[in-house]
Amino acid sequence: MRLVPVLSALAMVSLGFVLGFSFPASMTPNLQCGVLPWSGSTNSSSSESFLGRLWAPLLRNSSSTSNATTGLHGIARRPEGAGRLPPGIVVSESDLHLRRLWGSPSQDAPVRKYLLTMAVGHKERVNVNATVHKFSDKFDMLMFHYDGHTTEWDDEFQWSKEAVHVSARKQTKWWFAKRFLHPSIVAPYDYVFLWDEDLGVDNFNAEAYIDIVKKHRLEISQPGLDSTKGKSAYKVSVKRNSGEMHKTDAGGNWCPDVHKRPCSGFVEVMAPVFSRDAWRCVWHMIQNDLVHGWGLDYNLWRCVDDPEEQFGIVDAQYVVHHVVPTLKDQGNGEKQGSRAKIKDRQYEEWHAFDSRLDNADKELANSTTRSSSQP
Numbered sequence: 001m002r003l004v005p006v007l008s009a010l011a012m013v014s015l016g017f018v019l020g021f022s023f024p025a026s027m028t029p030n031l032q033c034g035v036l037p038w039s040g041s042t043n044s045s046s047s048e049s050f051l052g053r054l055w056a057p058l059l060r061n062s063s064s065t066s067n068a069t070t071g072l073h074g075i076a077r078r079p080e081g082a083g084r085l086p087p088g089i090v091v092s093e094s095d096l097h098l099r100r101l102w103g104s105p106s107q108d109a110p111v112r113k114y115l116l117t118m119a120v121g122h123k124e125r126v127n128v129n130a131t132v133h134k135f136s137d138k139f140d141m142l143m144f145h146y147d148g149h150t151t152e153w154d155d156e157f158q159w160s161k162e163a164v165h166v167s168a169r170k171q172t173k174w175w176f177a178k179r180f181l182h183p184s185i186v187a188p189y190d191y192v193f194l195w196d197e198d199l200g201v202d203n204f205n206a207e208a209y210i211d212i213v214k215k216h217r218l219e220i221s222q223p224g225l226d227s228t229k230g231k232s233a234y235k236v237s238v239k240r241n242s243g244e245m246h247k248t249d250a251g252g253n254w255c256p257d258v259h260k261r262p263c264s265g266f267v268e269v270m271a272p273v274f275s276r277d278a279w280r281c282v283w284h285m286i287q288n289d290l291v292h293g294w295g296l297d298y299n300l301w302r303c304v305d306d307p308e309e310q311f312g313i314v315d316a317q318y319v320v321h322h323v324v325p326t327l328k329d330q331g332n333g334e335k336q337g338s339r340a341k342i343k344d345r346q347y348e349e350w351h352a353f354d355s356r357l358d359n360a361d362k363e364l365a366n367s368t369t370r371s372s373s374q375p
Ligand SMILES: *[C@@H]1O[C@H](CO)[C@@H](O)[C@H](O)[C@H]1NC(C)=O
Pocket: 042, 043
């Protein structure tokens, strides 16, 4: 009997649709950085509801989530599609935990506290196996496969049979994350790891890492990068020997202004770790069509209250970034120039992301000015 649901991309996409459309809206009062894209859209022409959506974070405390679907105000917040149901039966969150086909549901093993997700290719399986072994049984696991190989993992690795597998050819980590890590699906997990497959983990242990993250209340973090072995694009993420974690590259050659990126409020994208709240926000910032995620690292700071305090690089648990360009070799099939074309797209996406953000910032500033001048 097979325990492992190896879900084809198609099945997961349709599952995503079902979950996406019927569950999440009751989380609205809980969101930190904005509101689900579709909520409130019916009246988006009115500047009041426009602002209402923008300032949703301030509403966070104003209504109890458990009672969000009841009462006069609650009716407006009822999850879209669930309006016909008695609120008591509405389930607006899920998880990525495997269950048994038998036994009492109440006695199934409980959902794990944390979630490990990785975008992987079968060629990198030895390294992925080593990484997975640094994560304890407190983690549920979700593997994103970009090369079409999924069931093969079960042949070699016992843990693979306890993981959820999602397969879609030639897709990036951010493409997968946008589609399969909706905040309503990862809601039970205190921390979400969104990791690459090419990390050396000899000096890393996931639970020890989380202990440090909790102790310092880091909302967004990454392990320090061992610059003596692998690569690191930014000084701030290089592992230091001075303590268990650091938050800035203040005073570094590249950091005349500690308040700017990438000197603080910054992590790189190969091994980020998000708290539940931070991820709720980051998910909304990921653009559906911009699959490489370029530019995100410079804007993750928007998803926490105090970036200089709530971002951190964990030095005591560090990794080596090997930079195996596996996905780049999955280009458009032409051997020649395939990588160059991917690079072109990455820059185009980066530019598009920056200009969308710029416009959005201006639009917000504009509407704020207008609404405060005409109350
Ligand atoms: C917007 O809200 C108003 C009042 O609540 C309602 O009369 C109107 O039909 C709504 N507009 C749309 C496009 O739903």
